[in-house]
Amino acid sequence: MNIVVCIKEIFDPEATADSFRLDAANKTLVGSSKVPKVVNPFDEQAVEAALRIKDKMGARVNVLSLGNNLDRVVVKKPVHMGADELFLLEDESFLGSDSWSAAQALAAAIRKIGDVDLVLCGRQAADSNAGQTGLAIASFLGLPCVTVARKIEVSGDIATVERVIANGYESVEVRLPAVVTVSNELGQARYPSIKNIAKSNALKPVLWKPADIGLTPDICGTQGRRLLATKLFLPVFDTNCEIVGGETVQEAAQNLAVRLRQERIL
């Protein structure tokens, strides 16, 4: 059983709003250098799903990520949890990816890893919350995709997936190879093991650039985007305080009612 888990490095969702600056001209959000990066929490659950399969029936768990100058402390975390190998698509040209261009590169890397039975992704990234990458990877690879899984069991070449729906869950079967996106309902991911942390100094990730996976830089990252951001702005909430008075309490209440009516609130 050969599993690939796709993970994304994001800014720590715990960071306060004042840790970020909005760059309206480039339509992007710039985080302060002090804001730590973390593995997207949904992706950690995808890693956990893979490790549960590994615990039960044995599997090789490969972790795949994309970006540039990826923080090794962050991207090695799945290995500290128990994954076997780390593949990094690292190049300047991968910067600014949207779901489309990221999925295109990840799919190309999965093809290169080869003989993959199961691809797992988080249901969405906690920064963009688009929830498109897993589906797009499946599309690029021509594989079936099951989304929002809370449990995955594999028997032979069939995966039985419980997927979260509005009023509970439904159980679906999918023939492998397939792509499954994992939701937080899977339950907490395991802690990294101290033993694995100590061992991982020796781990050298496999590094690939666009050419290594058969792509050219002009279809990666920003250049390969299909999503066009038209405007990025902070919503402005204006508040005005108006004291509605009156000679008596009753009169003040009447005036307030009239005022609310004028504003069509009542």
Add this chain to the structure above:
Amino acid sequence: MLDWNLPYLTEEHKSLVGLMKEFCQREVDLKKLNEMADKPIPPNATSADLRARMPWDLVSKAHDAGIRQIAAPTEFGGGGYGEDHLGLGAMAETAGYYGGHFGRLNTITWKQLAAFAYVPKELAEEVLGDFMRDRKTMMGASITEPNSGSDFLLPYDVPGAAGQYLAHKEGDEWVFNGDKMFCTAGGVSNYLTIMARTEPKGPLSKSVTQFVIDTRLPGWSIARVNDMLGNEIVSNVQMHFENYRIPDRYRVSPVNGAFDVMKSRLAGKSLHMFAHLGWSERTWEDLKEYAMNRIQGGKPIMQHNNVGMLIAETDCLLRLARLQLYHDAWEWQSLGQGQMRDVLGWYYINWYIKRVFTRIMEAGFEIYGGMAPQKELTFEAWVRLHLSIMHGGSTGGLSLVKAANIIAKGGQASPPVEDALYES
């Protein structure tokens, strides 16, 4: 939020920090820990009473995550980080920041576990084997005595002074009679390492032996519980030994040679400082948030010069204290204690960091005003703990006396006494 872009820390250290942060965020209930520490201790509390105050569920989870035993040697099932002062320090700081009391809950045990890299293998196997199996015990240490508290280890090395004759040898056994005074976690630990004067008249540097004691053996008892202004969850007891006997294999150091062994070890007290630093940084952030949000005179009090200045001053003090601690840990780890360039480092840290915490306390009372002593703020719990450990690692003033002693000798420590004092 702590900034981990410190040049002292490796990728591996940062991964350990990440683990500790995640563990604290998932498992530690700060409010509950503060309430547990605040619970009154009955005057005649027994070991069972003290154990009942402990958050064993949390301790057991820390054990399962490998955190509790991280400082023990790998051959006995530990994480093998006992000599990694920077790694343990960063983890302690993280635990203090995210977990308050949980910081020292770890460092008290880590400090002892690290020492087991040096004890005879047979003893380490026995004690650590037991510790690894039992997820509901701590491991503490004891030095002070009724007539020699924070001044147990004086810089003068006067014959017969300070710690008093506690143990003598009979055949293959050591027999203990007397008391140990302030023993953190003494009532909740199965094993403690203790410093015992075994030669009545000599100077301390040549008269003390280190042992491991098993608190379940006959002759050991709790003389009294030290009920303090700010109790720690692990509590603090005075231990009494009456014809308490342990075999010679429980001896850790050569007879009367405790200081010769200790000088090469990790600076345990500094780990406690890391934990307390973390909690202090969190306390400062809460203080800053309050100053940013509390409106007075039409603007946040942070914009009132007197308050803003206090926030900036304490930020500066904390940053310096942090750098001092990390630099000292780095020097210790990379050069080795005997090779340290700055032998005064620990003494100055022990004095300075307490000054910093006290200044934050003053600033807190200025800024929070009447809110400061309210138990709904974690500031109140932090203040009490700070006051109750002001003496730790010998008092700040005594540290300066020791430093002065070294300066007078031309800036060089003369082993083994000053080296051992580092450990005290």
